[in-house]
Amino acid sequence: MVAVGAFQIAHAAETASATKPAAKSKPTVAEAERFLNETEAKMEKLNLDGGRAQWVAQNFITEDTEALATYFGEKQLSLAGDAALAARRYNGLKLKDDYARKLKFLQLTLMLPDAKEREAYAAKQAGLNAAYGKGKYCPPGGECMPLGELEKVLATSRDPAKLKEIWTGWHAQSPAYKQMYVDYVALSNKGAREMGFADTGALWRSQYDMPPEAFAAEMERIWQQVKPLYDSLHTYTRYKLRAAYGPDVVPATGPIPAHLFGNMWSQSWENIYPLLKPAANAGNYDLTKVLEERKTDAKQMTQYAEKFYTSLGMRKLPETFWERSLLTKPRDREVVCHASAWTLDGKEDVRIKMCIRPTDEEFKVIHHELGHIYYDLAYNKQPFLFQGGANDGFHEAIGDTVALSITPDYLKKIGLMDQNQQAGDDVSELMQRALAKVAFLPFAYMVDKWRWDVYAGKVQPADYDKTWWQLREQYMGMSRPGPITANGFDAGAKYHVAADVPYARYFLAHMLQFQFHRALCKEAGYTGPLHRCSIYGNEKAGAKFQKMLEMGASKPWPEALKAISGEDRIDGQALVDYFAPLKTWLDEQNRQLAAADKK
Numbered sequence: 001m002v003a004v005g006a007f008q009i010a011h012a013a014e015t016a017s018a019t020k021p022a023a024k025s026k027p028t029v030a031e032a033e034r035f036l037n038e039t040e041a042k043m044e045k046l047n048l049d050g051g052r053a054q055w056v057a058q059n060f061i062t063e064d065t066e067a068l069a070t071y072f073g074e075k076q077l078s079l080a081g082d083a084a085l086a087a088r089r090y091n092g093l094k095l096k097d098d099y100a101r102k103l104k105f106l107q108l109t110l111m112l113p114d115a116k117e118r119e120a121y122a123a124k125q126a127g128l129n130a131a132y133g134k135g136k137y138c139p140p141g142g143e144c145m146p147l148g149e150l151e152k153v154l155a156t157s158r159d160p161a162k163l164k165e166i167w168t169g170w171h172a173q174s175p176a177y178k179q180m181y182v183d184y185v186a187l188s189n190k191g192a193r194e195m196g197f198a199d200t201g202a203l204w205r206s207q208y209d210m211p212p213e214a215f216a217a218e219m220e221r222i223w224q225q226v227k228p229l230y231d232s233l234h235t236y237t238r239y240k241l242r243a244a245y246g247p248d249v250v251p252a253t254g255p256i257p258a259h260l261f262g263n264m265w266s267q268s269w270e271n272i273y274p275l276l277k278p279a280a281n282a283g284n285y286d287l288t289k290v291l292e293e294r295k296t297d298a299k300q301m302t303q304y305a306e307k308f309y310t311s312l313g314m315r316k317l318p319e320t321f322w323e324r325s326l327l328t329k330p331r332d333r334e335v336v337c338h339a340s341a342w343t344l345d346g347k348e349d350v351r352i353k354m355c356i357r358p359t360d361e362e363f364k365v366i367h368h369e370l371g372h373i374y375y376d377l378a379y380n381k382q383p384f385l386f387q388g389g390a391n392d393g394f395h396e397a398i399g400d401t402v403a404l405s406i407t408p409d410y411l412k413k414i415g416l417m418d419q420n421q422q423a424g425d426d427v428s429e430l431m432q433r434a435l436a437k438v439a440f441l442p443f444a445y446m447v448d449k450w451r452w453d454v455y456a457g458k459v460q461p462a463d464y465d466k467t468w469w470q471l472r473e474q475y476m477g478m479s480r481p482g483p484i485t486a487n488g489f490d491a492g493a494k495y496h497v498a499a500d501v502p503y504a505r506y507f508l509a510h511m512l513q514f515q516f517h518r519a520l521c522k523e524a525g526y527t528g529p530l531h532r533c534s535i536y537g538n539e540k541a542g543a544k545f546q547k548m549l550e551m552g553a554s555k556p557w558p559e560a561l562k563a564i565s566g567e568d569r570i571d572g573q574a575l576v577d578y579f580a581p582l583k584t585w586l587d588e589q590n591r592q593l594a595a596a597d598k599k
């Protein structure tokens, strides 16, 4: 199954006549077990066909591949729905834990009884993916630019007018598929309600081994833990952006325009590190420059990442990974460039699809993607229904945990940094990390806050942008670079909204990766500051990691968390502790800057 992808309808199965019970007989445990075993086998088979159709649809965007993806999407929905309904019959039985868990999984899905509606749902899902993948901004009189090129301008230009043009150009794409999204949401909700959920948002929140309301409360609890750190970083960033762009562009109070953060969604601020770097002792090492100068190609980038995993005692990637993955953007066809990791057969046929560029940011993303792949490979002996993350946040956290070990010392070890090159001091190291990890937090929270409200019908299509920007302002402290447009669809300019991939997973992953990192560094016997810890080459830490990965989705996630960290709660404290020295520094800077402002 696709590690990141359209709403996962992997949990599909067929009610074969062999398992269909006589209408009046009472369900038995033996019958339930047989049903689950047979269902799982059928799902596995269809999943491979569906995965292949999706793979080609995203690798070669054409009408034909879109139709194929729709065809199999409908089939998967149909099987998932049948299985979910058939599963209900066994709900009251006292089953062994594994079977009870599988029975629950089968019912966490959409069910659309009408074939026409299933087809419409699948067609819109494929259509939205394709539309996003093909998106471009065509400047007046200039050549059309795909997203990757637009992102490069946002990362490197410091001309606010140019930044605004690029930002606005990309956000002008999504209104074209807004109606498709609106119709898709309606169908999705219908399918969720058939299964007894209030709406699709409630279905999403039900996937965490706790009631949906408890999950929403957990998200808010964690956000409150990390919010003070974000606020400190935002305040400091405002001062620096004002210094760079002037008071006409960056106001002294209130939200900051979203096009100035070096990223299309202002979800990561790494690219504006040069504007923010702490003046004294700031490291001037630039990994992007090194990768560019050395002409490090996409395969080499991937090999660096593979080498990290094998240094932990994990296996090499299968030969077919290299043969079948897409690592660079093809020139002659349209593809969905947003990075993703896939397992087609649930065994060895793993691949990634990513348009790799030689940058520091993408160096981390490739480690992220291989995290999905190594998780997939680790749990490939689990039964099909347990071939998944302990929860989706775990899946997103694996590669990020590894990437937290990309430290200056590690880069020296692998020859990407000169031995005598000076690393930055603690504050500048932490600042760089915070611009990726802390800046991201409110975005990771608000995307699904918006979607939960959309799915719940609390936000109508006419108000999509109004609510989107209310949340952007409330949580991120940002504003739209220009006025909201009539019938706009700014949320749809983000891949995960267009492709309907839940986003709370990334919020969880940002907590989990600091919990994992802390636990693995401890396992490795490391006792220094955690931002200097790299578990590279430590097989003891690797073994601990691997043990959790192999569990897949077979146990409730607190057990998986316990296996690696001894904790059973997803918690923001590990992240807060990691950045504590930066928080102290930021607060002192902010105090001084405020005092200077008053003079």
Ligand code: X8Z
Binding pocket: 004, 338, 339, 340, 365, 368, 506
């Ligand atoms: O989508 C991704 C990965 C694939 S699962 C590249 N990420 C989120 C994003 O790009 O918005 C990684 C971090 C957040």
Ligand code: ZN
Binding pocket: 004, 368, 369, 372, 395, 396
């Ligand atoms: Zn991912």
